[in-house]
Amino acid sequence: MTFRVDNIQKKIVLFIVLITVPMFLISLFLIQNYVSSELLKSEHRQATLINIETLKSIENFLNETSSFTQEAAFMIKANPNNYEIVLPLLKRSIQNDSSLFGSALALNPNSYLNKMYCKYFYRGVDSINAKWLMPPAYNYSESDWFARPKVQKEPIWSEPYFDKGGGEVFMSTYSCPILDVNSEFLGVVTADVELNTLSERIQNLNAAKGGSIFVVSKSGFFLSHPDKKFNLKQDIFTYAKAINSETLNKVGDDIKDGKSGVYTVEMPDGTYSLYTMYVSRTSWSIGILLKNSVLFGSLRKLKLYLLLIVFVDIILILIMVVLVSNQLKKSVAKEEKVKHELELACKIQQHFLPKINKLNNDNFSLSGIMTPAKEVGGDFYGYRQVDNKLIFYVGDVSGKGVPASLFMMAAQMLMEDAMEDSTNPAFILNRVNKKILRISTTGMFATMIIGVIDFKTNKMTYAIAGHPPFVIKSGEGIFSPLPVYALPLAAFEYIEYENYEMQLEKGASIIAFSDGVSEAENKRLELYDTERIALVLKACSNEYDASEIKDKLLQDVRNYTNGHEQNDDLTIVVVRI
Amino acid sequence: MVEIKKKEQLIICLLDRLDASNAEEASSIVIEAVKDLASDVLIDVSELKYISSAGLRIVLNIAKDVKAAGKETLLQGAKGEVKEIFRISGFLTFLKEI
Numbered sequence: 132m133t134f135r136v137d138n139i140q141k142k143i144v145l146f147i148v149l150i151t152v153p154m155f156l157i158s159l160f161l162i163q164n165y166v167s168s169e170l171l172k173s174e175h176r177q178a179t180l181i182n183i184e185t186l187k188s189i190e191n192f193l194n195e196t197s198s199f200t201q202e203a204a205f206m207i208k209a210n211p212n213n214y215e216i217v218l219p220l221l222k223r224s225i226q227n228d229s230s231l232f233g234s235a236l237a238l239n240p241n242s243y244l245n246k247m248y249c250k251y252f253y254r255g256v257d258s259i260n261a262k263w264l265m266p267p268a269y270n271y272s273e274s275d276w277f278a279r280p281k282v283q284k285e286p287i288w289s290e291p292y293f294d295k296g297g298g299e300v301f302m303s304t305y306s307c308p309i310l311d312v313n314s315e316f317l318g319v320v321t322a323d324v325e326l327n328t329l330s331e332r333i334q335n336l337n338a339a340k341g342g343s344i345f346v347v348s349k350s351g352f353f354l355s356h357p358d359k360k361f362n363l364k365q366d367i368f369t370y371a372k373a374i375n376s377e378t379l380n381k382v383g384d385d386i387k388d389g390k391s392g393v394y395t396v397e398m399p400d401g402t403y404s405l406y407t408m409y410v411s412r413t414s415w416s417i418g419i420l421l422k423n424s425v426l427f428g429s430l431r432k433l434k435l436y437l438l439l440i441v442f443v444d445i446i447l448i449l450i451m452v453v454l455v456s457n458q459l460k461k462s463v464a465k466e467e468k469v470k471h472e473l474e475l476a477c478k479i480q481q482h483f484l485p486k487i488n489k490l491n492n493d494n495f496s497l498s499g500i501m502t503p504a505k506e507v508g509g510d511f512y513g514y515r516q517v518d519n520k521l522i523f524y525v526g527d528v529s530g531k532g533v534p535a536s537l538f539m540m541a542a543q544m545l546m547e548d549a550m551e552d553s554t555n556p557a558f559i560l561n562r563v564n565k566k567i568l569r570i571s572t573t574g575m576f577a578t579m580i581i582g583v584i585d586f587k588t589n590k591m592t593y594a595i596a597g598h599p600p601f602v603i604k605s606g607e608g609i610f611s612p613l614p615v616y617a618l619p620l621a622a623f624e625y626i627e628y629e630n631y632e633m634q635l636e637k638g639a640s641i642i643a644f645s646d647g648v649s650e651a652e653n654k655r656l657e658l659y660d661t662e663r664i665a666l667v668l669k670a671c672s673n674e675y676d677a678s679e680i681k682d683k684l685l686q687d688v689r690n691y692t693n694g695h696e697q698n699d700d701l702t703i704v705v706v707r708i
Numbered sequence: 709m710v711e712i713k714k715k716e717q718l719i720i721c722l723l724d725r726l727d728a729s730n731a732e733e734a735s736s737i738v739i740e741a742v743k744d745l746a747s748d749v750l751i752d753v754s755e756l757k758y759i760s761s762a763g764l765r766i767v768l769n770i771a772k773d774v775k776a777a778g779k780e781t782l783l784q785g786a787k788g789e790v791k792e793i794f795r796i797s798g799f800l801t802f803l804k805e806i
Contacts, residue, residue: 532728646760658789698760
């Protein structure tokens with residue numbers, strides 16, 4: 132039994148684990164998918180925001196530093212011939228803006244102004260210097276900063292360059308074309324903007340945001356990078372080569388083509404997501420590099436918490452299973468104990484019945500059996516030989532089970548006690564009835580049939596207390612004498628039982644039985660009936676002794692019930708003289 | 709199993725089968741019914757198909773309670789096997805058949 136409970140315990144534990152773990156894994160998978168997609172979305176939003184902010188910062192910076200050129204271009208447009216009027220504005224702008232390194236006014240020699248003119252102001256040690264940039268020393272009209280705006284009639288930013296021998300800084304030149312009212316190209320006003328300030332400004336902007344920002348020119352040159360090693364020193368291709376990243380190389384190519392994109396880049400210190408944005412005005416690109424481990428850190432934390440919760444959950448369930456099954460074990464043990472006690476009670480009860488259930492001697496043979504419907508029963512029988520008389524009886528206590536068996540034991544002891552003093556059936560019944568009523572308050576009663584055969588005369592004296600009568604075969608006749616109906620023992624105190632007598636022929640068979648025989652039921656709930664007992668007796672050979680007759684009857688009852696549950700105790704006593 | 713009706717008499721109808729399997733339940737119903745008895749009791753067994761000794765015990769208890777209350781217990785509708793059981797058990801000696 133203990134083994135079985137242990138087995139169940141193991142089964143439950145196994146089932147719980149089998150069910151919980153896959154469920155947990157599935158939910159973990161779903162959560163991971165959902166959360167990481169949400170995280171990526173939010174990262175994308177964040178990157179876009181940073182990009183836009185950076186873009187704004189760049190535009191503001193460029194507007195601040197280059198707006199004077201447009202002012203100058205406008206002034207010349209208003210009065211082309213008086214172009215030198217802008218020179219103080221140029222000079223003043225350099226003075227006022229530390230990011231502005233220099234500014235030039237260059238005229239288109241092919242316009243109607245018909246003049247070769249290029250004056251350049253630049254920041255000196257403590258003043259603003261001016262110089263001419265004229266052919267043959269410097270053929271300005273063929274330089275990029277002049278030629279491109281001339282063709283495009285749009286302001287342009289030059290590729291960043293290192294101003295060697297000048298400011299010793301990285302610069303980008305803004306060239307604003309001067310167009311007259313007819314959109315004829317009159318020349319350009321330039322602004323040489325040093326990029327260190329912008330680069331720093333971008334990095335400062337980003338310092339609080341996490342991740343790193345870089346800005347690269349169209350050629351992939353780092354205009355701004357958090358690492359001083361790269362900032363304004365290297366281009367993205369060199370960097371890609373240094374960290375051996377094909378993806379980054381491709382990013383560089385895309386930037387060259389002016390494409391924006393999202394990339395996953397493997398860096399020496401982990402995986403990053405890279406968001407790039409092309410800034411069409413300057414042909415630069417902004418890149419935001421976000422470390423995935425930072426992004427997915429919260430997801431990992433969440434997974435860890437979930438794992439912990441499920442683990443604790445399983446542990447708690449297992450503890451409960453163990454507790455409950457231990458209780459189950461206890462109650463099973465209790466049940467076992469009760470069952471054991473019932474078996475013991477059955478044994479004790481059987482001890483109250485005659486130890487020898489079969490007798491064969493010169494005068495008579497006797498055989499008795501009591502089969503309880505439950506472990507313990509309410510039927511009983513007994514016999515006693517006194518001189519040349521045989522007293523035998525069958526009793527049946529109402530109900531069955533433990534209460535009936537206890538009552539039965541009391542009744543049987545009273546019977547045995549009374550038989551010691553008398554061989555008079557009615558006297559015995561009267562005495563037992565009165566005594567048992569003193570102890571019985573539960574309304575239980577016992578039916579009883581008792582017979583006394585005197586072998587000198589073969590006369591049987593008998594008395595009945597609410598019990599089915601004998602079935603007797605004497606000579607050729609089979610009969611069932613019930614001279615009077617009397618109440619069971621323990622029903623009412625006022626009852627006086629009476630004796631009846633009958634003469635038996637030698638060789639007569641007497642069957643005493645309890646209603647468990649006559650009321651044995653088959654599957655259709657039909658009763659066996661006393662008549663069938665008589666038929667069995669009739670069919671019995673005259674050679675049969677009591678034991679054989681009893682076996683025959685028992686077999687017939689069993690055949691009749693044919694496996695239908697025995698619902699009452701069954702007792703048979705056969706006497707053959 | 710058992711059904712209680714109250715008319716001039718308290719009518720206790722025993723139904724179908726009354727044996728050890730349902731006697732306890734029937735007993736508790738009946739005990740409640742015959743408490744503070746003010747009339748005779750009629751036990752109707754016309755719908756009863758089988759009664760075992762456990763069932764007879766209930767009838768005996770009813771009869772005892774009724775007698776203690778100074779009233780009478782009547783039996784109605786006994787026939788066939790049921791009547792035989794009542795007769796053999798001697799119960800017809802104290803139940804007045806009508």
